[in-house]
Structure formats: structure tokens, C-alpha cells
Amino acid sequence: MSRTKIVIIGGGFAGLNVAKGLKSANADVLLLDRTNHHLFQPLLYQVATATLSPRDIAAPLRSILRDQPNLKIEMAEVATIDKDHKIIHLSDGVQHTYDYLVIAVGSRHSYFGHPEWEAIAPGLKTLQDAVRIREKILSSLEIAERVEDKEEQRQYLTYVIVGGGPTGVEMAGAIAEIAKKSIKDEFKTFDISETRIILVEGATRVLMPYPEKLSDIAKNNLEDMGVEVRLNSIVTDVQADGIRIGEEWIPTKTIIWAAGNMASPMLKTLDVPLDRMGRVEVGADLTINGYPDIMVIGDCSMSINKRTHAPLPGIGPVAMQQGHYAAAALLRRLDKKSVPSFQYFDKGTMATIGNARAVAVVFGLRFSGLIAWILWSLIHVAYLIGFRNKVVVMLEWGWSMLSTKRSVRLIAHSKN
Amino acid sequence: MSRTKIVIIGGGFAGLNVAKGLKSANADVLLLDRTNHHLFQPLLYQVATATLSPRDIAAPLRSILRDQPNLKIEMAEVATIDKDHKIIHLSDGVQHTYDYLVIAVGSRHSYFGHPEWEAIAPGLKTLQDAVRIREKILSSLEIAERVEDKEEQRQYLTYVIVGGGPTGVEMAGAIAEIAKKSIKDEFKTFDISETRIILVEGATRVLMPYPEKLSDIAKNNLEDMGVEVRLNSIVTDVQADGIRIGEEWIPTKTIIWAAGNMASPMLKTLDVPLDRMGRVEVGADLTINGYPDIMVIGDCSMSINKRTHAPLPGIGPVAMQQGHYAAAALLRRLDKKSVPSFQYFDKGTMATIGNARAVAVVFGLRFSGLIAWILWSLIHVAYLIGFRNKVVVMLEWGWSMLSTKRSVRLIAHSKN
Numbered sequence: 001m002s003r004t005k006i007v008i009i010g011g012g013f014a015g016l017n018v019a020k021g022l023k024s025a026n027a028d029v030l031l032l033d034r035t036n037h038h039l040f041q042p043l044l045y046q047v048a049t050a051t052l053s054p055r056d057i058a059a060p061l062r063s064i065l066r067d068q069p070n071l072k073i074e075m076a077e078v079a080t081i082d083k084d085h086k087i088i089h090l091s092d093g094v095q096h097t098y099d100y101l102v103i104a105v106g107s108r109h110s111y112f113g114h115p116e117w118e119a120i121a122p123g124l125k126t127l128q129d130a131v132r133i134r135e136k137i138l139s140s141l142e143i144a145e146r147v148e149d150k151e152e153q154r155q156y157l158t159y160v161i162v163g164g165g166p167t168g169v170e171m172a173g174a175i176a177e178i179a180k181k182s183i184k185d186e187f188k189t190f191d192i193s194e195t196r197i198i199l200v201e202g203a204t205r206v207l208m209p210y211p212e213k214l215s216d217i218a219k220n221n222l223e224d225m226g227v228e229v230r231l232n233s234i235v236t237d238v239q240a241d242g243i244r245i246g247e248e249w250i251p252t253k254t255i256i257w258a259a260g261n262m263a264s265p266m267l268k269t270l271d272v273p274l275d276r277m278g279r280v281e282v283g284a285d286l287t288i289n290g291y292p293d294i295m296v297i298g299d300c301s302m303s304i305n306k307r308t309h310a311p312l313p314g315i316g317p318v319a320m321q322q323g324h325y326a327a328a329a330l331l332r333r334l335d336k337k338s339v340p341s342f343q344y345f346d347k348g349t350m351a352t353i354g355n356a357r358a359v360a361v362v363f364g365l366r367f368s369g370l371i372a373w374i375l376w377s378l379i380h381v382a383y384l385i386g387f388r389n390k391v392v393v394m395l396e397w398g399w400s401m402l403s404t405k406r407s408v409r410l411i412a413h414s415k416n
Numbered sequence: 417m418s419r420t421k422i423v424i425i426g427g428g429f430a431g432l433n434v435a436k437g438l439k440s441a442n443a444d445v446l447l448l449d450r451t452n453h454h455l456f457q458p459l460l461y462q463v464a465t466a467t468l469s470p471r472d473i474a475a476p477l478r479s480i481l482r483d484q485p486n487l488k489i490e491m492a493e494v495a496t497i498d499k500d501h502k503i504i505h506l507s508d509g510v511q512h513t514y515d516y517l518v519i520a521v522g523s524r525h526s527y528f529g530h531p532e533w534e535a536i537a538p539g540l541k542t543l544q545d546a547v548r549i550r551e552k553i554l555s556s557l558e559i560a561e562r563v564e565d566k567e568e569q570r571q572y573l574t575y576v577i578v579g580g581g582p583t584g585v586e587m588a589g590a591i592a593e594i595a596k597k598s599i600k601d602e603f604k605t606f607d608i609s610e611t612r613i614i615l616v617e618g619a620t621r622v623l624m625p626y627p628e629k630l631s632d633i634a635k636n637n638l639e640d641m642g643v644e645v646r647l648n649s650i651v652t653d654v655q656a657d658g659i660r661i662g663e664e665w666i667p668t669k670t671i672i673w674a675a676g677n678m679a680s681p682m683l684k685t686l687d688v689p690l691d692r693m694g695r696v697e698v699g700a701d702l703t704i705n706g707y708p709d710i711m712v713i714g715d716c717s718m719s720i721n722k723r724t725h726a727p728l729p730g731i732g733p734v735a736m737q738q739g740h741y742a743a744a745a746l747l748r749r750l751d752k753k754s755v756p757s758f759q760y761f762d763k764g765t766m767a768t769i770g771n772a773r774a775v776a777v778v779f780g781l782r783f784s785g786l787i788a789w790i791l792w793s794l795i796h797v798a799y800l801i802g803f804r805n806k807v808v809v810m811l812e813w814g815w816s817m818l819s820t821k822r823s824v825r826l827i828a829h830s831k832n
Contacts, residue, residue, distance in 0.1 A: 036558055036827045053469040060825040062602040072604050075558040075827070094562070127828040142452055142491040146510070186478040188488050388815055392808070399804055409476040411452045411491070412543040 003028050004334060007088060007098040009078050011038050011061045013319035014298030014326075015104035019065055021327020027334060029071045030096060032088075036060055036075050039127060040384055042316055043393070045167060047130035048256075049174035050138070050182075050406035054127045056393050059385040078105070080269035083291055100293050100333070102326050103280070105267070107299040107314060110260035110277065117238040121255035124167060133256055135411050137175065140254050142411070145187050151251075157195045158252040160243050162235055163259030164201025165208070166351035169218055171256055172199040173354025176225040182406045198228045198252075200245055202259075205231060207351060207359065209313065214359040217368045221353040235259075261314050263300040270294075275302045275311075284341035285329065286322060295329070297322035305344055312344055316383075321345065350376045356401060419444050422746060423504060423514040425494050427454050427477045429735035430520035430714030430742075435481055437743020443750060445487045446512060448504075452476055452491050455543060456800055458732055459809070461583060463546035464672075465590035466554070466598075466822035470543045472809050475801040494521070496685035499707055516709050516749070518742050519696070521683070523715040523730060526676035526693065533654040537671035540583060549672060551827050553591065556670050558827070561603050567667075573611045574668040576659050578651055579675030580617030581624070582767035585634055587672055588615040589770030592641040598822045614644045614668075616661055618675075621647060623767060623775065625729065630775040633784045637769045651675075677730050679716040686710075691718045691727075700757035701745065702738060711745070713738035721760055728760055732799075737761065766792045772817060 004027040008015045011033035022029050040057040047054055061073050079091040081101070088096045109123030122132055137159070144156035159179065161172045179195035199206070199222065205215040206222075206229065219229050230245060237244035242251040263278035272288050273281045279302035282288060286295045286303060298319035305312050312318045321344060329339045350360035350372065358372035367375060377397065381390050400406065420443040424431045427449035435447050456473040463470055477489050495507040497517070504512045525539030538548055553575070560572035575595065577588045595611035615622070615638060621631040622638075622645065635645050646661060653660035658667040679694035688704050689697045695718035698704060702711045702719060714735035721728050728734045737760055745755045766776035766788065774788035783791060793813065797806050816822065 036554060036825065053471050054826055054828060055469050055824040058826050062599070063821065063825065066602050074562050075555075076562065127826065131828065138452060139491075145488075146490050146492065183478070186482050392811075395808075405479065408471040409452065409479065410470055410474050410543065412470060412547065
């Protein structure tokens with residue numbers, strides 16, 4: 001009899017933890033990812049806003065998993081999954097079979113039925129996205145310096161961030177630090193007081209899942225930093241030269257999208273029930289109903305919190321815990337043991353606002369200001385992969401705070 | 417009377433030093449560059465070979481020059497220069513006039529009459545080139561892991577570097593370190609002994625301008641590291657699946673070009689005599705004959721070494737010294753003083769081979785091995801711009817030597 005074959009699709013928080021947990025499994029494990037690295041997504045906004053380099057928050061999957069002889073890694077993109085014949089079709093025509101399959105392909109942003117907005121208002125999910133946004137922000141300042149018409153210049157100096165969740169809040173704070181502080185005295189034809197940062201949120205407050213008091217603190221902090229926070233505001237149009245919020249037209253050349261999630265369209269090929277956000281509905285053991293050999297975990301999975309009966313959010317801690325769980329569940333199945341259901345342990349949630357300020361809920365306790373920022377820093381550094389990255393990220397943060405400089409201010413791709 | 421207007425084209429070693437030297441000039445200075453950063457080109461090969469990040473060897477021009485109120489910086493590309501009307505036409509249609517013009521636009525690689533080879537065999541001049549080469553090398557290993565046919569796999573594991581000057585030698589050494597050491601134990605379908613690195617040089621030895629003994633040491637060091645050094649070898653064809661050297665066909669998917677220089681084609685619009693490498697012939701004061709208001713410096717300038725009567729090479733020290741000279745000459749001209757001619761002071765030349773080994777000639781003394789590498793390291797760090805970059809580069813080098821790891825192993829752009 002041939003050895004059991006386990007395939008994992010995706011090397012993010014969820015998939016990587018499955019791979020690690022299967023180190024001692026008596027099975028052949030294959031990890032598929034479109035890129036060659038694991039990405040620490042919670043700090044991606046710092047790459048987009050020129051504090052960190054791509055390498056600081058990414059680690060090669062092969063390097064992380066080099067000590068696992070039962071594991072093979074392939075950089076490849078999955079096109080379709082044939083669950084009835086247990087075959088994975090890659091986009092280059094190669095096929096893989098599996099005995100067990102773990103799907104952890106993550107999500108991209110949702111444009112609420114307007115996919116054409118994506119080309120203008122990029123989201124922030126990959127290193128490529130982050131570098132693209134960084135170059136967009138930096139280029140807008142360069143163009144503003146050269147534009148003679150004041151009206152047109154203002155358009156280049158206006159930054160709109162759509163979505164008041166953690167990513168949107170963090171982006172708005174970081175862009176405010178660049179536009180109001182880092183570039184001071186560097187441009188001759190405009191003053192930093194002319195830069196404008198607008199954060200647009202459809203709900204009644206930013207950071208909706210947080211306690212109301214923390215949302216208010218976050219909003220006040222952002223406003224102190226010069227960000228205009230627009231609540232109860234719906235985006236009705238996105239164009240290359242501006243955005244419409246409700247009835248109001250705001251001329252701008254830089255729109256960043258941080259609203260809504262949509263799971264990978266590849267999941268449609270599974271031909272199983274998906275929720276409104278394109279996520280696969282899974283049972284208490286994170287498998288698909290009727291297909292106990294397929295687990296779906298992380299952002300692309302729609303699972304219910306056993307305690308609160310609400311769907312689990314698409315955040316790092318859920319993905320990591322589901323990854324650990326999936327590996328443990330597979331090991332038990334290989335041993336023909338029964339598998340208990342998944343239970344999420346909510347340790348808390350936190351978001352930075354910039355300027356050494358953050359808001360956090362940790363084990364039910366609420367924090368804000370510097371202490372929340374220190375907690376945030378420690379936890380994010382602790383979860384970063386690789387000694388080098390931990391050290392460099394701490395040094396970079398110290399350097400940015402002391403100098404208010406942004407050291408990754410590079411436009412590598414000529415605009416011409 | 418309006419203030420004198422000086423325009424500098426290019427923010428490399430040459431142009432940046434002109435801009436710095438004009439800090440106290442009673443003139444309006446405009447610096448034009450296609451990118452927003454100054455690039456430390458001598459370490460570019462370390463970005464291409466995954467030791468350093470782009471940010472480590474680049475610094476934003478605005479940040480370097482923020483304390484110069486008489487200087488304006490524009491990120492723009494020059495299309496043509498009308499020297500008789502003293503007008504610079506940018507590629508976006510904008511025009512600038514000048515009283516004095518300093519041209520320091522650098523060079524790209526020369527493909528010896530085969531421009532079609534560039535798409536297959538990229539050269540190494542910009543950050544974009546370096547990231548492209550890095551991704552090409554890393555992707556070839558990823559594809560090799562997935563290829564079933566042994567012949568095809570070998571093609572992906574063969575790396576050919578054309579040109580045995582400092583860049584070619586440094587690239588070959590660094591690729592050997594990756595392919596023979598850093599990736600050890602990380603791939604399942606091939607062994608590092610199957611990787612092959614070939615350095616092709618048309619002359620009788622590598623590092624032609626160096627003393628013969630150092631060339632021999634460099635060649636032996638490279639061979640110790642597993643590099644095949646082919647001397648007296650001429651490239652006769654370049655295709656997507658291989659390269660022809662003389663009569664021999666070598667199947668490979670990765671060819672890197674480090675041979676020959678060709679100055680920017682924009683210089684043709686000057687309508688003045690250019691040499692075989694497209695460089696502008698200048699007089700002893702680095703101006704164009706008949707146009708004393710235009711200086712051409714750095715890699716795009718063909719000037720004669722007063723001492724040796726040979727053309728000055730396209731290297732960093734020449735560009736820096738010409739930049740200092742140009743600024744001083746302009747200050748004297750603004751004061752209506754006479755300008756002495758340019759004199760190059762040759763402090764020496766050096767190249768690393770990898771593995772903490774290098775060759776160097778400093779003030780006529782020859783060094784090789786570890787001591788040359790330490791000299792090389794100290795001098796390169798000393799000339800890097802920015803305290804942060806100096807510290808980070810030294811840390812990265814220490815880290816690479818201790819761990820033999822390459823930390824920037826990122827393929828950011830999905831290949832699909």
C-alpha cells in the first residue's frame with residue numbers, strides 16, 4: 001500500500017501551521033503556494049507605507065520547513081479541484097492527487113459588485129499589492145511637486161482610504177505620518193498642510209468589532225494626526241480622478257481599498273455551498289459536509305464560533321488556531337482516532353493608529369495609547385518568523401520613531 | 417536679472433555630488449532623475465543575489481538633499497536636449513531651460529549589436545533589474561523542483577554569467593554561494609551538486625584591468641566555489657533555452673549579462689561626437705567642445721586620463737570625482753574665475769569573489785583573500801549613504817556569513 005498523501009493549498013498562517021504540525025506524520029505532505037514565501041500579513045501596511053521592506057515580513061517557505069523530510073513544496077497555482085476524483089488541477093496543466101486535502105487559500109478584497117474599481121483602488125493582501133501602493137503614494141507626491149495647477153496638485157495630495165477596519169485605520173495613520181511629518185521640508189511647491197487624508201467607513205464607527213470606547217479613541221487619535229474620518233459614508237463611485245462618497249465628489253489620485261473580503265474564486269470549482277463572501281461553509285471539524293477528507297481553514301473558511309454562534313472573523317489568530325487544529329486532526333485520523341470539534345480561543349484583538357498609539361482588547365481587558373502600542377509591538381514581533389526579521393523589525397521601528405523618517409521610500413519602477 | 421539656472425540630469429554618483437557641491441551656490445539648481453532615489457550601484461549584485469534589500473543600497477534623493485533651499489528635485493525623464501536653444505524636453509512634454517547643464521545619465525549594458533538578447537539576458541543597472549534577476553534565479557530553482565524530465569531540470573539549474581569584469585565575477589561568486597550552499601537540503605528532486613554556474617569572458621583572463629596575478633587568484637577562488645570559468649570565449653547566440661559560446665551550445669534558462677557598457681541613447685539628441693560606447697567626448701574641463709555651458713560626467717562621459725592618456729573607466733570613483741569637480745568648476749564660473757582641468761586621482765580598485773574573499777589594488781598595493789575582503793567591506797560601507805544603511809548592511813553581511821542564509825529570497829511577482 002502506498003503512503004497516505006496530504007496536500008495543503010496555501011502557505012499563510014493557516015496552511016503553514018498545518019505543514020509544521022505534520023512534521024512527524026507518517027504521510028507524504030505536499031504544500032502548494034503561488035509564491036515562495038510565508039507572508040506576515042498584519043504588518044503588510046507597513047510595507048505599503050515605507051517603514052518596512054518586503055523581506056522584513058516574509059520568510060521563504062523552504063527555509064522555514066527545511067527540516068521536514070516528509071514534506072515537498074511546490075510553487076504553483078491551483079486552477080480547479082475535482083473533489084469527487086480527488087484531483088487538483090494546477091493552472092499549468094499538472095495534476096496532483098490526494099488522500100486528504102487542506103484548503104487555506106485566503107481571501108482578497110471585495111469591491112461590492114464593482115470589480116472595475118480594483119484597478120484604481122488597490123487592496124492590500126500581497127507583497128506585490130504593498131509595493132504597488134507604496135509606489136502610488138510616493139509617486140503622487142513626486143507628481144504634485146511638478147504640477148503647476150493648484151487644483152490638480154490638490155488632487156495628487158489627497159489620499160482616500162476606504163474601510164475603517166484595522167487595515168484602514170492603520171493605513172490612514174501611517175499615510176498621515178508620511179504626508180504630515182516624514183516629508184516635511186522636502187518639497188518646494190507645496191506645504192504638508194496641503195495634504196489631506198480621508199478615511200471612509202460605512203458603519204457608525206471605525207473598528208466595528210471593538211468596544212465602542214476604543215473606536216472613539218481610535219477616531220480621536222486619527223483626527224489628532226490630521227485624518228478626516230467620515231462615518232456612515234458609502235462609496236458610490238470610483239474613478240481615476242476621484243471618488244464619490246454619498247453625493248460628494250472628492251477629487252483624488254490615490255484611493256486605497258481596505259473594505260470587505262472575498263475568498264478566492266477558485267473555491268467555486270469545489271461546487272459546494274459558499275457564503276456571501278465566497279467562503280466555504282464547513283462543519284464543526286472544519287470539513288466540507290459529505291467530504292470528510294477536505295478541510296477548509298483560515299480566511300476562506302466559514303466556520304461558526306461554538307461559544308458565540310457567530311461566524312469566526314477572517315483574522316490571523318483564527319487562521320493559526322485552525323491550522324494547528326487541522327494538523328492535529330489529520331494526525332488523529334491517520335491513527336484512526338476520533339476527532340474533536342474545533343474551538344476558537346479568543347485571546348484578543350488589536351490595531352495600531354500610528355505615532356506609538358494603538359487600541360487593544362486582550363483577554364477582555366481594554367488598552368489604548370502607548371501601552372496598547374507596546375503590547376501590539378511585542379505580540380507582532382513574537383509571531384514574526386525568523387530571528388533576523390524580529391531583530392530588524394524592532395530596529396526599524398526604533399529608527400522610524402527616533403527619526404520620523406521612512407527609510408523605504410523607493411519608487412523602483414520607472415513611471416515612464 | 418534673473419538668477420542663474422543650473423540643471424543636473426541624473427542623481428547617481430556623479431550627479432549627486434554636483435548637487436551637494438552646489439549647496440551654497442548663488443543659483444537655482446534643478447536635479448532631474450527618472451527615479452526618486454540615489455542608488456549605490458557597486459552593491460547592486462547583492463540585491464540581485466538575495467543578500468541585501470533594495471532599500472539597503474538606495475536613499476531618497478529628497479532626503480539626502482533636504483537641507484538645500486536652492487535645489488529643486490523633479491522625478492522626470494529627459495527625452496531630448498536642444499543645446500543651441502538651451503532647452504531640455506522631458507518625455508511628458510514639459511520643458512526646462514538652463515544656463516548651465518550637467519549631464520550625468522549613466523549607462524546601460526551593451527549587447528554588441530544584439531539588442532534582442534536583452535529580453536533574455538538581463539543586465540544589472542537599476543533596482544528593477546536587480547529584483548528581476550533575483551526573481552529569475554529563485555524561480556528557476558522552484559521550477560526545477562517541479563520538472564520531471566532530468567534534461568529539462570538541468571537547464572533550469574544552469575546559470576550563465578556573460579562578462580568577467582567585477583560585476584560578472586561578483587555575480588558568479590554570489591550565485592555559486594546560493595546554488596551550492598544556501599539552498600542545501602531545501603529541494604527534494606535535485607541535489608546542489610547538479611547546479612552549474614558558468615562565467616564567460618572573451619579576454620584571456622577575468623578582471624582584465626587588474627594585475628595578472630590577482631586575475632589568476634580570482635579565477636582560482638571562483639573555481640574553488642564551483643564556478644566554471646571560460647576564458648577566450650565569445651557568445652555567438654542567446655536564446656530563451658540556451659546560449660552558444662563559440663560552437664558549443666549550453667542549454668540554460670538563466671543568462672545574466674555583465675558585459676560591456678552603452679551610454680544612454682538620449683545622448684544622441686545632443687548631436688555631438690560620441691565614442692563607440694555612445695559616450696560624449698569631452699575636453700579636459702569635461703565640457704563639450706564649443707558648448708562650455710554643458711558638462712558631461714560619469715559613465716556617459718568619454719574623458720581622457722591626463723596622466724595615462726587612456727580613457728577613464730566607467731566606475732564609481734571616476735563619477736564621484738567628476739561630480740565634485742563639476743560643482744567646484746561651476747562655482748568658479750559663477751564667480752567669473754578660471755577653471756583648472758579635471759584630474760583623476762586613482763586610489764585603487766577592488767572586487768569581491770564571495771566567501772569573504774576579494775582582490776584589491778589600493779594605492780598600488782595588491783591584496784587578496786580575507787584582507788582584501790575586509791578592505792572592500794569597509795570602503796563600500798563608508799561610501800553608502802545614510803547611517804541606517806551602513807548599520808543594516810554590516811548586520812546583513814554578518815548574518816549571511818554566520819548562517820550562510822540568504823534572507824531576501826522573495827519572489828514577489830506571481831509567475832502566473
